[in-house]
Amino acid sequence: MKRYSVFAIAREAMRYHQGWEKAWASPAPKKKYDVVIVGAGGHGLATAYYLGKNFGITNVAIIEKGWLGGGNTGRNTTIIRSNYLQDPSAAIYEKARGLYETMSQDLNYNVMFSPRGVMMLAQTEAEIRGYKRTAQANAYQGVKTEFIGAERVKELCPIIRIDGPRYPVLGALWQERGGTARHDAVAWGYARACSNMGMDIIQQCEVTAVTQENGKVTGVETSKGHIGCNKLASLVAGNSGHLANMAGFNLPMESVALQALVSEPIKPCMDVVVMANTVHGYMSQSDKGEMVIGGGTDAFNNFTQRGSFHHIEETVRALIETFPMVSRLKMLRQWGGIVDVTGDRSPIISKTPLGNMFINGGWGTGGFKSIPGSGWAMAELVANGEPGPLAAEFGLDRFRQGRFIDESVAAGVAH
Numbered sequence: 001m002k003r004y005s006v007f008a009i010a011r012e013a014m015r016y017h018q019g020w021e022k023a024w025a026s027p028a029p030k031k032k033y034d035v036v037i038v039g040a041g042g043h044g045l046a047t048a049y050y051l052g053k054n055f056g057i058t059n060v061a062i063i064e065k066g067w068l069g070g071g072n073t074g075r076n077t078t079i080i081r082s083n084y085l086q087d088p089s090a091a092i093y094e095k096a097r098g099l100y101e102t103m104s105q106d107l108n109y110n111v112m113f114s115p116r117g118v119m120m121l122a123q124t125e126a127e128i129r130g131y132k133r134t135a136q137a138n139a140y141q142g143v144k145t146e147f148i149g150a151e152r153v154k155e156l157c158p159i160i161r162i163d164g165p166r167y168p169v170l171g172a173l174w175q176e177r178g179g180t181a182r183h184d185a186v187a188w189g190y191a192r193a194c195s196n197m198g199m200d201i202i203q204q205c206e207v208t209a210v211t212q213e214n215g216k217v218t219g220v221e222t223s224k225g226h227i228g229c230n231k232l233a234s235l236v237a238g239n240s241g242h243l244a245n246m247a248g249f250n251l252p253m254e255s256v257a258l259q260a261l262v263s264e265p266i267k268p269c270m271d272v273v274v275m276a277n278t279v280h281g282y283m284s285q286s287d288k289g290e291m292v293i294g295g296g297t298d299a300f301n302n303f304t305q306r307g308s309f310h311h312i313e314e315t316v317r318a319l320i321e322t323f324p325m326v327s328r329l330k331m332l333r334q335w336g337g338i339v340d341v342t343g344d345r346s347p348i349i350s351k352t353p354l355g356n357m358f359i360n361g362g363w364g365t366g367g368f369k370s371i372p373g374s375g376w377a378m379a380e381l382v383a384n385g386e387p388g389p390l391a392a393e394f395g396l397d398r399f400r401q402g403r404f405i406d407e408s409v410a411a412g413v414a415h
């Protein structure tokens with residue numbers, strides 16, 4: 001496959017861009033693969049990529065019922081940060097954030113990583129205490145964050161209202177190298193690299209059953225027929241429960257809709273990401289100028305990929321009190337994704353009761369930022385059959401043993 005470069009762009013410009021080849025192939029499925037990955041979201045594609053890159057395993061199929069990146073990976077608000085409280089979380093999210101720093105070069109695909117800085121506002125005394133504690137934990141974990149005062153918040157984000165009507169801004173947890181990336185580009189970049197390694201990305205192909213023999217997976221039934229495999233990996237986010245049920249076990253996980261909206265594009269006015277957990281809303285500005293806004297999850301389980309209207313009202317109300325200029329904006333689009341939420345708000349990267357099936361899910365409202373770290377750890381688990389250091393604490397057995405990795409605070413507004 002041709003390398004993307006400034007020379008390639010110049011060459012193609014001279015010949016009316018006729019020479020670009022397709023970024024990834026669309027093959028028919030083979031009868032059998034070493035590894036079948038269900039779900040061509042960021043996590044599935046990243047797992048495939050690191051299976052090839054780190055372990056030389058390339059006889060891999062990535063099976064997707066819709067189109068690649070069409071799940072939560074293409075629906076999120078793209079916030080990247082690693083300021084989590086617990087050690088295992090900080091380790092995997094910081095690994096991911098580090099991989100984002102060089103992702104465009106590694107994949108030869110511009111994922112538009114923009115480390116513009118992320119701040120989580122403290123608007124109550126309890127939040128101040130919580131974020132100071134996280135900043136302290138991050139210092140021990142080697143994650144660079146700091147607690148900043150209200151004046152610095154205003155300096156970094158002039159459109160913010162410090163003396164809000166209900167909750168004044170008292171400070172913030174600030175991660176300077178947090179930021180955003182273009183979410184579709186992350187999926188497309190990994191897909192192109194996987195296809196380049198000879199892996200098969202099979203879209204419009206729904207897995208409907210998991211076939212087994214003597215307690216081991218033999219393959220999957222799909223809308224394109226049976227596909228055999230030596231190992232099966234499930235990375236289907238909000239559909240994780242369904243996949244597990246097909247294989248005969250349950251997951252301690254719920255699926256709920258989470259929604260986001262964007263405004264009409266306006267002039268650049270905000271070059272950081274701001275999350276306001278107490279009033280419940282968060283905002284950043286996209287490269288196109290739209291204000292990207294996110295809110296909370298529905299309080300009931302569903303698979304609608306829509307989200308309910310009252311959340312839009314609540315989110316916009318929260319943002320208007322934090323950023324009064326929002327009241328003058330027109331909203332352009334709204335959408336939802338189905339996120340997979342665990343009780344401790346931490347992911348599952350785990351072996352399953354079936355020896356050769358592995359599961360990665362439960363990233364809930366915040367799994368875009370973890371895509372490269374999660375793929376790295378999952379590839380290690382699938383290749384070796386045992387978790388490496390990044391995944392070791394995220395096994396399913398933690399729910400039975402009461403070893404929760406409580407991130408309910410770090411995952412407040414989430415993301």
Ligand SMILES: Cc1cc2nc3c(=O)[nH]c(=O)nc-3n(C[C@H](O)[C@H](O)[C@H](O)COP(=O)(O)OP(=O)(O)OC[C@H]3O[C@@H](n4cnc5c(N)ncnc54)[C@H](O)[C@@H]3O)c2cc1C
Binds near residue numbers: 063069205207
């Ligand atoms: C509105 C919203 C905002 C968010 N904001 C952020 C944020 O700012 N920062 C952040 O870090 N995270 C955020 N997230 C969370 C993040 O998007 C997800 O955690 C992450 O994208 C999950 O990626 P994935 O690859 O696991 O899942 P997905 O991208 O959903 O991919 C799973 C794929 O599996 C496919 N699939 C499902 N069932 C089957 C089947 N039976 N057969 C074949 N294929 C199947 C689906 O079609 C889907 O494409 C947000 C999510 C939403 C919805």
